[in-house]
Amino acid sequence: MSMVRFDQVTKRYSKSKDALSDVSFELQHGEFAFLTGHSGAGKSTLLKLMMLMERPSKGEVFVDGELLNRMKPSRVPFLRRKVGVVFQNHQLLFDRSVYDNVALPLLIAGYSPSEVPRRVRAALDSVGLLGFEKRNPIELSGGEQQRVGIARAVVNKPQLLLADEPTGNLDPELSEEIMNLFLRFQQVGVTVLIATHDIALIERMGHRRLILDHGTLFDKGAGSDKNAGPDKGDANGH
Amino acid sequence: MAIKPSSAGASAHQIRLRNRLSGWSQQHQLVAVETLVRLLRQPFASIMTWLVIAIALTLPGAVWMTFDNLTQLSSRFQQSGSISVYLMPGTREEVAVGLQNALNAEDSVAKVSYISADQALSEFRRSSGLGDALDLLPDNPLPGVIMIEPDLRAAPAEVKAMIARAEHEPAVDAVVMDDAWLNRLEALIALSQRVVWVVSVLLGISIVLIVGNTIRMSIANRVDEIRVMKLVGATDAWVRRPFLYTGLWYGMIGGLISWLLLILGWLLVSGPVRNLASLYGSEFDLHPLSAAVALILLLSAMFLGWAGAWWSVVRHLDDIEP
Numbered sequence: 001m002s003m004v005r006f007d008q009v010t011k012r013y014s015k016s017k018d019a020l021s022d023v024s025f026e027l028q029h030g031e032f033a034f035l036t037g038h039s040g041a042g043k044s045t046l047l048k049l050m051m052l053m054e055r056p057s058k059g060e061v062f063v064d065g066e067l068l069n070r071m072k073p074s075r076v077p078f079l080r081r082k083v084g085v086v087f088q089n090h091q092l093l094f095d096r097s098v099y100d101n102v103a104l105p106l107l108i109a110g111y112s113p114s115e116v117p118r119r120v121r122a123a124l125d126s127v128g129l130l131g132f133e134k135r136n137p138i139e140l141s142g143g144e145q146q147r148v149g150i151a152r153a154v155v156n157k158p159q160l161l162l163a164d165e166p167t168g169n170l171d172p173e174l175s176e177e178i179m180n181l182f183l184r185f186q187q188v189g190v191t192v193l194i195a196t197h198d199i200a201l202i203e204r205m206g207h208r209r210l211i212l213d214h215g216t217l218f219d220k221g222a223g224s225d226k227n228a229g230p231d232k233g234d235a236n237g238h
Numbered sequence: 239m240a241i242k243p244s245s246a247g248a249s250a251h252q253i254r255l256r257n258r259l260s261g262w263s264q265q266h267q268l269v270a271v272e273t274l275v276r277l278l279r280q281p282f283a284s285i286m287t288w289l290v291i292a293i294a295l296t297l298p299g300a301v302w303m304t305f306d307n308l309t310q311l312s313s314r315f316q317q318s319g320s321i322s323v324y325l326m327p328g329t330r331e332e333v334a335v336g337l338q339n340a341l342n343a344e345d346s347v348a349k350v351s352y353i354s355a356d357q358a359l360s361e362f363r364r365s366s367g368l369g370d371a372l373d374l375l376p377d378n379p380l381p382g383v384i385m386i387e388p389d390l391r392a393a394p395a396e397v398k399a400m401i402a403r404a405e406h407e408p409a410v411d412a413v414v415m416d417d418a419w420l421n422r423l424e425a426l427i428a429l430s431q432r433v434v435w436v437v438s439v440l441l442g443i444s445i446v447l448i449v450g451n452t453i454r455m456s457i458a459n460r461v462d463e464i465r466v467m468k469l470v471g472a473t474d475a476w477v478r479r480p481f482l483y484t485g486l487w488y489g490m491i492g493g494l495i496s497w498l499l500l501i502l503g504w505l506l507v508s509g510p511v512r513n514l515a516s517l518y519g520s521e522f523d524l525h526p527l528s529a530a531v532a533l534i535l536l537l538s539a540m541f542l543g544w545a546g547a548w549w550s551v552v553r554h555l556d557d558i559e560p
Contacts, residue, residue, distance in 0.1 A: 051469070053560050074473070081471035091466050105470040113264050152470065 001065050002026040003160055003191040004050060009059035011045050019045045022059070023217045025210055027193060029159075032186040034202045035195040037212030043195040046212065047162050050193075051083055052076045064159060081109050084153030084190075088165035090145050092137040098124070098148050099133035105156045123155035124148075127181060143174040147181070154185060161185055163194040167201070175201055266479070273483040277491075284488075287452050291492025294445050295539055296499045298438035303500065303527055305434065308427055311522060323384040323404050324411045327355070327377075333409050334382050341384060346392035346400045355382045381411060442542055449488050449546025453481050457554050469560040478551045482544060489543020493536040500527050 004027040011020040020042045027033060035043050048054040049061050052068055061068045064082060071079065092101050102123055106116045124130050127147040137145055146166060153161060163182065167175035175198060183205075186192045193210075196202065202209060209220035277284045323341070325334055334352055342350045353361075358380040363369045386404075388397045405413050457464070467477055508524040515522035527535070 051560075053469075077468070077471045077473045077476075079471075080469060085469060091462075091469070093463055093466060095463075104467065107265065108467060108470055108472045108476055110262060110265070113268070156470075 001029075002062070003029045003031070003064060004193070005060075005062040006046075006049075007060040007062070009049065009056045009061055011042070011049065011054060012057040018057075018215045020049075020056075020212075020217075021215045023212075023215075024059075025217060025219055027191055030186065030189050030191055031208065032183065032192045033194075033208040033210055034205075035193055035210045035212065036197060036199065036202060039197065041212035042215045043212055044164055047085075047164050047193070047195055050160070050162060051080060051085060077108075081105070081156060082159050084156065084158035084161045086146070086149050086153045086161070086163040086166045088168040090137075090149035092145060092148055092152075094136065094138045096136075097133065098129065098135050098137055098140075101137060101148060102151045102155050105152060109156055119155055120151075123151040126154065126184070127151045142169050143177065146170065146174075146178055150178070150181060154190070159191060161190050161192045163192075163196075165196055166194060167196060167198055172201070176204075179205060269479050270483050273480050274487055276480075277484065277487055284491075287448065287488055288492045288495055290448055291445050291488060291539065291543070292495035292499060294441045294448070295493060295496035295535060296503075298434060298441055299496060299500050299527065299535055300503055301434045301437075302531070303504070303525075305427060305431055306531075307524055310525070320416050321386040321388065321401065322414045322416065323386060324414065325355075325382040325384070325409050326411045327381055329382055329409045334384070337404075337407060337409055338384055341386060341400075341404060344400045344403075346389050346396040347386055348389040349387040351385045353383045353385065355380050358383065442538070445489070445492075445539070445542040446546040446549060449485050449543045450550040452488065453485055453547045453550040454554055456484065457481065457550065457558075461558055464555065464558045465560045468558070474556060478555060481551050481555065482547045485543040485545075485547020485550075486540055487543070488546075489540040490536065492543065493539025496539065497527070497532050497535060500532075 004025075006023050006025050009020055009023045010018055012018050023042075023046065035046060037043055045054060049056055049068070050063055052071060056069060063079065066079070068079070093104075099120055102120045103116050106119055107113075111119070120133070121130060124132060127150050129144065129147055129151065132140070132144070132148070137148055140148065146169075150163075150166070153163075161182070166182075167178050170178065179194070179201060182192050182194060211218045211220055323337075325337075331354065334354065338350050338352045341347055355378050359372070359378045362380060363372055386400075388400075401413050401415075404410055464477055504524065504526045508526075511522070511524045
C-alpha cells in the first residue's frame, strides 16, 4: 500500500482554469521526492489536498490508505497528526518559546505533559537546535527558524512529511543543509515530499521529481544525468 | 544531529489510554491556569469586562435582596394588622368584658380594647351627622367590637389559633382582619418581582453578549495561532477550550466582584435602614444575601460567561481554516 495516491485528481478554484488537472501519482512508504514547477503551477494546491486544507473537485486522494474525499471534518485533525508540514514562512508563534512551539503538536495529540519534554528535546536534537528551548523564535536566524519549523513537523513522528518551499528564503548553503535534514528523516522511514522551485538544488540532489506545469503532472523519476551527490544511490528505495 | 528511529509514526497510536486520559485532565488544568494568567496579564482590559459583568449582576442581585427583605417584612405586617372581633347584637356588657379579659390573657395579644354598641353608635352619630335619622331606628343597629392588636413577636400560627378560638366564642359574630392594604402590598411585590425577572433576563443576555464580543476580539487577535493549531491536528474542541475557559473566568470573577459589591451595598444601607425601622418602632433588620443565593449568583455568572464564549466560538472559530 502506498503512502500517498492521487487518482485522476482535478482541483478547480474558478470555472475558467484548473489548478490541477487529472493528476495521478503514488508515493511509496519511505520514499523521498521533490515536487517542482513554476510558481502558480499548483504545487501548494497539491500539498493542501493531502492535508485536507482543500478538497479535490474530481478524482480521489488517498493518504496511508485512507480516502480523503469524503472524510468527515471531525476526522481531519487525526489525519493532520499523521502528516508533518513545513512552510516557507515556517508559521512559528512568536508569543512563545522554541520549546512551546515544538511541543504544540504533542499537547494537541494528548501526550501526557510528563512525556512531552523528552520528545521535544529529541526533535530539537534531530535538527541541531538542542539548547535553544528557552529562546524566542524571533531571535533566531532564518535557517534556525526553519529548523524549528521542521522540529515541530517531526516531533509527533509523522509518517508523511510535506514541505512547501522550505528553503525559499534561505541562501544556497543553508538550503542544502535543510535538504540534508529532510534526507535524514527519509532514512529513518518517513515519506518526504518537498515542493520547491530551487532547480539547481534538486538537480544536485537527484531523487524522484514530480513536475507540475499549469496543473498537469509529469513524473521524472530519479534525477538522472546530473546525479552527483554523495548519498544518491537508490534514492527511491523501492 | 542524532535522529531516533521512528516506526513510521505508529507511535502516535501507542499512547496508552490511561496516559491519554491523564493527559486530557492535565491539559484542562493547564488551559484553565493559562487562560487565567492570560487575563491577569492584561489587567486593564480584563477589569473593564469584569466590572461590566459585575454591575450587570449587581443590579438584579440588589433588587433580589430588597424583595427578599420586603417579603419577610410583609409577613411580619401580616400579624401587625389589627383584628376586629364583632360581637352578636344584644351581647350583654359583662359577657363582652369577660371576653375582652380572656383575649387579653392570650400570649399572642399585645393590646385589647372594647367598643360597646352604645359607644359605637354615639361615635357614628358624631362623625356621620345622621343623628336625627338614627333616632328613628327602634334598636341600635351597630354591634359591639373588640379591637385586638397582636403581639409582633408572636408566631403567625399562634395568632391564627387565637383568632380561631375567638371565632368559636358564642358571643362572637365575626372576626375580621384589617389586611386590605397588606394584600395590596403583596400584589405590588409580586408584580415588581415579575418586572425584576424580565430585567434580570435582559441583563443576563447582555452578559452573554459582552463576553461573546470580548471573546470574538480575542479570537481575532489569535487567528494565526488558531491556524497553526488546526494545521498540526488540533480538534475543534481543543481550539475552543481556552476560549470557553476564558468565558468561564470572566463570569466567575465578575460574579465574585458583584458579590463583593452587594456586601458593600448591604454594609452601607443596613445601618440607616435599622435606624429608620427603629423610628417606626420596629426591630426590622436588613438581611444580607444568603450563602445559597450568593452561590446561585456565582454559578449563573459562570454559566453566562461560558455561554457567551460558546456563542462567539461557534460563530467565529469554526470559520478559521488553515
